[in-house]
Amino acid sequence: MTPDAGREPARVVVVGASAAGLAVVEAARSQGYRGELTLIGDEPHLPYDRPPLSKQLLTGDWPPERLLLREQAHLDGLAVTMKLGQPASTVDADAREVVLADGDRVPYDALVVTTGVRARCLPGSDGISGVHVLRTLQDALALRAELVPGRRLVVLGAGVLGAEAAAVARGLGAEVTVLDPLAWPLARIVNREIGGWLAEVHREHGVDLRCSCAPVTGLHAAEGHVAAVELADGTVLPADTVLVAIGATPAVEWLAGSPVTIGGPEPASGSGGVLCDPRGQAAPGIYAAGDVAAWQDPATGEYRRYEHRLNATEQGRAVARALLDPGFTPPPSVPYFWSDQYDLKLQTFGTLDADDEFIVVDGSLGARRFIGVSHRDGLVRGALGVGMPRQLRAWRTAVAEHAPWKETTPA
Numbered sequence: 319m320t321p322d323a324g325r326e327p328a329r330v331v332v333v334g335a336s337a338a339g340l341a342v343v344e345a346a347r348s349q350g351y352r353g354e355l356t357l358i359g360d361e362p363h364l365p366y367d368r369p370p371l372s373k374q375l376l377t378g379d380w381p382p383e384r385l386l387l388r389e390q391a392h393l394d395g396l397a398v399t400m401k402l403g404q405p406a407s408t409v410d411a412d413a414r415e416v417v418l419a420d421g422d423r424v425p426y427d428a429l430v431v432t433t434g435v436r437a438r439c440l441p442g443s444d445g446i447s448g449v450h451v452l453r454t455l456q457d458a459l460a461l462r463a464e465l466v467p468g469r470r471l472v473v474l475g476a477g478v479l480g481a482e483a484a485a486v487a488r489g490l491g492a493e494v495t496v497l498d499p500l501a502w503p504l505a506r507i508v509n510r511e512i513g514g515w516l517a518e519v520h521r522e523h524g525v526d527l528r529c530s531c532a533p534v535t536g537l538h539a540a541e542g543h544v545a546a547v548e549l550a551d552g553t554v555l556p557a558d559t560v561l562v563a564i565g566a567t568p569a570v571e572w573l574a575g576s577p578v579t580i581g582g583p584e585p586a587s588g589s590g591g592v593l594c595d596p597r598g599q600a601a602p603g604i605y606a607a608g609d610v611a612a613w614q615d616p617a618t619g620e621y622r623r624y625e626h627r628l629n630a631t632e633q634g635r636a637v638a639r640a641l642l643d644p645g646f647t648p649p650p651s652v653p654y655f656w657s658d659q660y661d662l663k664l665q666t667f668g669t670l671d672a673d674d675e676f677i678v679v680d681g682s683l684g685a686r687r688f689i690g691v692s693h694r695d696g697l698v699r700g701a702l703g704v705g706m707p708r709q710l711r712a713w714r715t716a717v718a719e720h721a722p723w724k725e726t727t728p729a
């Protein structure tokens with residue numbers, strides 16, 4: 319048990335049944351927590367993994383069952399009360415109850431918010447078939463069903479999600495156009511040089527990649543199905559399927575009126591998350607973890623929110639410890655992200671802001687195997703590797719410690 323078992327909450331309620339929520343309940347039990355655990359999720363499924371949605375599931379290589387993070391029997395063994403298919407609609411903080419959409423009230427002593435983010439939709443696209451976002455299993459299955467040879471797919475957004483989906487769609491024989499008003503793909507993460515290199519990779523694979531393009535003004539439909547995408551400069555692009563990959567917004571609306579604060583300086587892709595201290599605490603008795611949470615960095619005082627799979631698990635585990643042990647402070651973590659595009663695996667440690675200095679220190683873009691390091695004010699902030707996982711790991715410590723920048727830092 320924890321050193322301060324007397325202060326353990328008797329009832330822990332976790333809202334959001336995905337990677338972060340699962341990590342909370344598993345870590346709580348593995349640390350000996352014996353109180354009541356409830357996991358509430360609005361999706362009808364057991365927790366599943368999202369990264370394969372734009373990769374192995376979209377290609378058809380993996381069936382949906384393979385995405386399940388845990389079997390029912392495992393969750394039964396944890397003695398977790400699962401309430402699935404039911405969104406939380408509000409928090410009654412005075413009564414310490416989560417109110418579900420069906421009016422059911424779930425009492426808590428500690429509440430953990432792990433509701434993640436929702437895909438941003440294109441205004442005016444409601445009710446038009448053939449227009450997709452990509453966040454849930456249903457989204458991915460619906461998109462996959464349309465990715466057949468010759469299908470004209472227009473992807474709005476050349477961020478990670480749009481780029482991955484474009485790569486898969488090309489592999490399935492679709493005709494793919496990618497539109498982005500920014501000057502190169504992944505423009506919020508990588509600089510012009512790497513973005514230009516990635517653009518070249520996509521074009522070589524037959525993607526009609528249009529960066530710096532005019533904003534999308536609307537969709538044309540015929541008999542209720544999308545027929546074209548129109549841009550502000552008058553361009554009309556015929557489309558059989560449209561994927562809207564323009565970022566995501568934290569799922570926080572159900573927290574309105576609760577004591578948590580929503581906000582913080584924003585990451586590239588979304589609006590405000592749940593502001594938390596460095597232990598994940600957002601308000602007395604309320605914690606948050608994963609994509610929805612903006613934790614304060616104790617070193618800089620800045621709030622940072624990450625939409626990274628590993629971060630969701632790490633923060634979920636850390637919250638479980640923090641709520642059982644008031645003395646626990648998580649060790650500094652190094653954000654890690656990966657993306658698969660064609661036969662390339664991009665991996666990053668730390669933060670890569672497009673306006674930081676970014677230098678290729680190993681390999682070469684031409685060989686499609688390289689390590690690049692980003693630094694600002696003379697300090698290392700992030701590293702990006704393509705096809706060189708071992709060499710990339712060598713930069714992890716330098717990134718974690720914001721080591722002074724020099725090309726030979728890991729050696």
Ligand SMILES: Cc1cc2nc3c(=O)[nH]c(=O)nc-3n(C[C@H](O)[C@H](O)[C@H](O)COP(=O)(O)OP(=O)(O)OC[C@H]3O[C@@H](n4cnc5c(N)ncnc54)[C@H](O)[C@@H]3O)c2cc1C
Nearest residue numbers: 334336337338360368369405406433434608609625626627
């Ligand atoms: C297609 C795709 C590809 C990705 N690829 C990568 C990758 O290659 N590498 C990487 O590092 N990361 C990737 N990610 C990001 C990664 O999947 C997320 O960081 C991770 O899923 C975050 O987990 P989470 O538990 O915080 O939130 P989520 O996984 O978003 O889960 C939140 C859950 O809460 C539910 N919920 C929301 N509101 C409520 C409510 N009011 N009541 C009850 N439940 C609610 C949601 O429906 C959802 O089930 C990808 C994401 C997507 C969508």
